[in-house]
Amino acid sequence: MKQIQGILDPFYEYGIKEAVRLHGPLSGVRVVDLTRVLAGPYCTMILGDMGAEVIKIEAPGGNDDTRGWGPPYVKGESAYYLCTNRNKKAMTLNLKSEKGKDILKKIIKQSDILIHNFKTGTMEKWGLDYESLKYDHPELIYCHISGFGETGPLRHLAGYDFAIQAMSGLMSITGSEESGPMKVGVAITDVLTGLYANIGIQSALLEREKSGLGQAIDISLYDAAISSLVNAASNYLVSGKVPERLGNYHPNITPYQTFKVKDGEMVVAVGNDRQFQMFADCINAPELKEDPRFITNSDRMSHREELEALIHEKLMQDDTDKWIHLFREKGIPCAPIQNIDEVFNDRHVMAREMVIEMDHTNGEKISMVGSPLKMSRTKVSYELPPPMVGEHTDEILQQLGISEEECQVLKDQKII
Structure with missing residues (x-):
């Protein structure tokens, strides 16, 4: 018991919540999150749930469109935004300015992962692409989420879930002959892309333990959607027969x-x-x-x-x-x-803690979907509610050695 107590002693000065967070499977990992809307924020929320420190960076005033995707709202924050942004710190930074880019590079220097979903070519234009950053930070894991990837004739097009569901074949096999093509009831290609990004990032973290080097990860909504066709794709590739819309029937099994x-x-x-x-x-x-x-x-x-x-x-x-x-x-x-x-009144859902409550910065209690990851020792935790725009900007900058007075100057210059 004394040995166990000795191991735990360093955590007591931080309090119970901090001790739990330090034990998260990704504790000690820092993520720079330049994503918005769904696929990227969903990925980084999962990393945050597992203990990573996630810094969500938006343009001054905020540029995550989902903040305004409502109703419903909780004191100005949309339910849509709330669903993918817990366990993050938020700051604002003007990446079109040289000073903003310099500050971002300092943050990256102290981080393990950078993830963004700007259109292909944007980060290159700003000098913030992987090739430009890896020389100063060879251990950096750099994940780019885009609509169509960094190669191929459609690489410069923006990606939207609804359009990707249509292009990927998902809509062609969803619905019935009577209904016509139908999309899935949620932005499923965004969700799948966020999960694939998470798999790629954590695989790169594991590989880095052996090589000491980071790498670039290129994840596209189009690729993720096509991979989700599974047996429908395999049926076509084997038979050459284009799958039909079967409604609620299965193409290979009955009843x-x-x-x-x-x-x-x-x-x-x-x-x-x-x-x-x-x-x-x-x-x-x-x-x-x-x-x-x-x-x-x-x-x-x-x-x-x-x-x-x-x-x-x-x-x-x-x-x-x-x-x-x-x-x-x-x-x-x-x-x-x-x-x-x-669903949300199902006793089993409650028993599995798939509904959680958090105290939001604005004073409201918010209900959220819990994490499906149930780990016996390094459990997920819910430490930070979805942040307001730029909520932690000063805190993060002061960690870089920037004083309160300098922060005010940066605000006046619209850098933050």
Whole structure:
């Protein structure tokens, strides 16, 4: 016990919260965050949740468009902005000025990671591209998120999730023939890109432990969206057949879809022949197990419409709760179709701490989605609420040795 106490002693002077944060899996890592909107801020929030110190830098007055993407708002801050910006310090800096660029370079010198999502060519124009920075900071991990990447004929185009969903093929396989092409209900390519950026950054951190060197990471929304096509892409590449919009049907498995029941609709996701055998018993249709049209998944895919009609007739005899209880008892994948209100009142969601509360700087309590990362020892923590524009500018500059008086001069010159 004395040994353990000795290890913990240095943390007590900081208090419990700081001690927890020092134990975060990325504690000691510093991130310069020049991103805005969703993909980049989502990536850096995850890094912050895991203990990294994230410095969010915006132009004077703020240039993260999502601050104004509402309603709803919490005292002027949009719910959209709040969803991806906790665990960050915020400062403002005019990167079009030489003084602003000099200050940024000093911050980078003390940092491990720089991430930005300016259009391709912008950082080169400012002399802040990887090639320009790596000589003074060879350990720097430099991540650029863009719409179409740094190579290829579309590299100079801006990237917007909706447009990328359309171009990447995602919309062509989402929706039904009746609905026409549909986007996913959230900006899914932004979310995926933020996750890929996170994977790339943490891989580079691990590799740096061996080589001592940083590297550049080129992540695009278009690439991330195409990678998400998974089996739809593979089906096409193997067969040459363009996938169709199937609504809630699965292109390779059945029954794996929504079904109408007595009180609405629910999902049934029978993934193999063994599960189908149990499913047939559950819906009181044992004859389906012996029917040559339905014995294997390939058989069922060849006779999908006949099978769907038979299942529909059975499922309409009871309501969602009855079927969910029966199917779960037998290990058959299924789910109710919940709206967002039902999700955030779900006992399991609460038990998994997927809803958290933070005290915002403006005095309000804000509810946020918790991190899905559940780590046994180096847990995620929620230390800083989403910051106001430039909230920590003076603090960060003073850490660089810039006095209060000099900070005021920089404000007067519109550098910060």
